[in-house]
Amino acid sequence: MNLKERLIYIASTLVFVAGCFYFRIKFQESQQNYEAAKIENGRMAVLLENETYNMQTAQKEIVLLKDKSYTKYVLSPNESGSTGLSMTVYQSKIDGQVYAIVSTPFSLDRTLQYQLWGLKDGQYLNAGTFQVGLTGLQKMYVLPLMDSFTVTIEPMGKAEKPSTAPVVKTEEVG
Numbered sequence: 001m002n003l004k005e006r007l008i009y010i011a012s013t014l015v016f017v018a019g020c021f022y023f024r025i026k027f028q029e030s031q032q033n034y035e036a037a038k039i040e041n042g043r044m045a046v047l048l049e050n051e052t053y054n055m056q057t058a059q060k061e062i063v064l065l066k067d068k069s070y071t072k073y074v075l076s077p078n079e080s081g082s083t084g085l086s087m088t089v090y091q092s093k094i095d096g097q098v099y100a101i102v103s104t105p106f107s108l109d110r111t112l113q114y115q116l117w118g119l120k121d122g123q124y125l126n127a128g129t130f131q132v133g134l135t136g137l138q139k140m141y142v143l144p145l146m147d148s149f150t151v152t153i154e155p156m157g158k159a160e161k162p163s164t165a166p167v168v169k170t171e172e173v174g
Contacts, residue, residue: 073170118146
């Protein structure tokens with residue numbers, strides 16, 4: 001092999017090796033792009049799932065607002081209650097199912113929770129607890145038809161009766 005052939009062989013080998021490195025880098029980039037797209041698709045799926053849940057919740061809220069077989073209770077802050085809690089409670093006149101539409105509760109210490117109570121003939125009945133930060137329609141317990149509702153802040157776990165003053169109380173509006 002003469003010098004010219006050796007140089008051509010070396011040059012073609014270098015071009016081949018450089019091409020292999022180039023295509024390996026491009027392949028790695030495409031794998032990274034694929035993984036990033038999978039992550040983004042996952043995020044989009046979660047967002048879509050959340051939006052679907054929000055739309056379903058909104059549809060249920062609209063049904064409750066229009067349904068005359070539900071009694072509506074608007075919870076207004078107690079004089080001492082400044083939790084930022086805004087809430088409307090609906091109770092079915094047919095089966096007693098209670099729904100709460102919750103918005104903007106302030107965060108509580110991890111050892112505390114909000115608890116909804118139904119009041120009937122001076123007796124408190126546990127209507128369930130609800131999570132801070134979870135806004136929108138929440139399905140609570142089935143109770144006998146109540147006179148009113150109230151919310152207290154209780155230690156974590158289900159309290160048998162209110163142990164604190166109400167932070168909001170209801171007014172029946174229909």
